[in-house]
Amino acid sequence: MARGPKVIVIGGGTMGSATAWALAARGAAVTVLERFSHVHEYGSHSGFTRITRESYHEGAGYVPLVRRADALWQALGERVGERLLVRTGMVEFGPESDPEYAGAIAACRAAAVAHELMDAAEARRRFPIAVPDGWTACFTPSGGYLRVGPCLEALKREAISLGADWRTGARVREVALGERPRVLLDEGTLLPADQVVVTAGAYLPGLLPGFLPGRLKVLRRVLAWTRPDPLEVPRLAAMPVWAGFTPQGFMYGFPHGDEGVTGFKLACHAPTADPSEAAVDPERVDRSIHPADLAPLAGFLDAYLPAGRGEFVHATVCLYTCTPSTDFVIDRVPGDRRVWVAGGFSGHGFKFAPAIGELVAEAVVTGEAPEALRAFARARHGG
Ligand SMILES: Cc1cc2nc3c(=O)[nH]c(=O)nc-3n(C[C@H](O)[C@H](O)[C@H](O)COP(=O)(O)OP(=O)(O)OC[C@H]3O[C@@H](n4cnc5c(N)ncnc54)[C@H](O)[C@@H]3O)c2cc1C
Structure with missing residues (x-):
């Protein structure tokens, strides 16, 4: 009691x-x-799944908190006899001139996160990602996803x-x-x-x-799943969780799977609104999916992950609540x-x-x- x-x-x-x-x-x-x-x-x-990663471009200060949470998720999973965390590893790629990608690598170095940095040719050999020459990729074995x-x-x-x-x-x-x-x-x-x-x-x-007037912004975000060519599915299913720091934004996704929806799940992580984006009211937010929601994701797949292309079979709206610093x-x-x-x-x-x-x-x-x-x-x- x-x-x-x-x-x-x-x-x-x-x-x-x-x-x-x-x-x-x-x-x-x-x-x-x-x-x-x-x-x-x-x-x-x-949206059924969430990425966990130690390559914390938001700041190495978050790494001890990720590690503590990781241990707690694992212990909880063992206690309830259920797989909560799926350890796939995480691959991130981008130009090292991108401050956020550089931040992810810097966090790995600062917090002694095991990681492997590779050039574009090596990344293309290991993953179905068309990493452009001159960019690099960073693989962290501790990454994975949580089953919501x-x-x-x-x-x-x-x-x-x-x-x-x-x-x-x-x-x-x-x-x-x-x-x-x-x-x-x-x-x-x-x-x-x-x-x-x-x-x-x-x-x-x-x-x-009155808690933080005018400082919390609720943003509408879209998660989507494609149905790729069946011949590509084994390669996509064997992928780690992944993220690209690209000119189109920070795009991320999961291995092909059947967690909630069968397909290849991806989204764009944009925690700060561009000046033209209005905050939304969660009571009235538009929950329909529009072509403009999916076009950037399709464009990203065309450019960097063509194996993941296919008809969008599902999409859902989810809400971010953002502070100015994130x-x-x-x-x-x-x-x-x-x-x-x-x-x-x-x-x-x-x-x-x-x-x-x-x-x-x-x-x-x-x-x-x-x-x-x-x-x-x-x-x-x-x-
Ligand atoms: C598209 C998307 C992708 C994401 N990807 C990742 C990721 O890969 N990795 C990661 O770590 N994080 C990710 N996140 C972020 C993460 O999911 C959120 O930070 C987290 O779920 C926020 O938890 P919360 O408890 O604040 O909100 P919620 O989980 O939404 O919980 C708030 C709860 O409060 C309830 N509630 C609200 N008002 C009232 C009321 N008046 N009375 C009673 N109940 C009320 C709501 O119904 C809700 O259940 C993602 C988020 C989104 C939207």
Whole structure:
């Protein structure tokens, strides 16, 4: 039985599931409130798979967090008897003059990440990627992908087995700050708590508009799957997860597989909006797929991965919630020490979930932010 504080977690998606699991493991009495079902298409975890990588072009400072999360995913998978992390290795390619690609290589060197740098001819020999002469490729054996549904199911199941109360179809309308934080559900119930953790993903700016006003941007992104020529499938299925730092943007994808959809999955990772791109409202975002969504992906395949070309058989919309720096924001709400927020995962948060859950749970239970959370303080984002 839980002996610790009564904690409400708002949003049972990626970070909420991980935080609830870590809180329950520390003896907290946890209630998770999720407005949709457990695992759904309306937030930031749709699309069945997520890349994990140590070649962290966003900064070598993230590498220890990737490593901690990797160990936690593996331990969780062993505990629940399910493969959560598929270790394929990761290959990235680009011109070394590209600052982000150079950043990925620099992170490998700075954090002693095992990696192999090769020229274009060697990369073309090993992978079905048309790496242009003059570019290089960097292979990191620690890369791979996480299976979203099994990961989130495992976190939920473990949290419930440790006493967590998990409610789906429970939409929070408001978090009332004051003597004791209270959470108002859509149907009118007011739930008191000792502490509250808000992990509402793309719905965070709507739920807590005062948390980081004007600094969180929700962006619409598209994931797509092709059906390549069957003769190419064995080569594509044997690929590691991959990413190209190209003039068309940071394109990435997975080996050919049947995780949720049978096909060759790819997307463009653009965590900052170009000046012409408007932020979207997650309640009203256009979830239809248009030719303009798929054209850049087809163009990328034509230029660099022709074996992956084929009819698009599926595509889905997913939401990024981006901070200006693309670093996460994990902190208390201003003026209330008992309400924590973990958000702004800027399109690269999934891999970290159990490590983030652990840090947030530690902060909630001890009342002190662990050192590792300092990098994600609200003040760093202009808050
Ligand atoms: C296209 C795409 C590709 C990505 N690829 C990768 C990748 O390869 N590797 C990687 O590491 N990361 C990747 N990410 C990022 C990663 O998936 C996200 O950073 C992560 O899922 C964010 O987790 P979250 O908990 O903030 O959001 P979610 O998982 O969306 O969880 C938020 C939850 O809160 C619930 N909620 C919201 N408001 C309320 C309310 N008022 N009441 C109750 N519940 C509420 C929502 O329904 C939702 O379930 C990708 C993201 C996208 C969109």
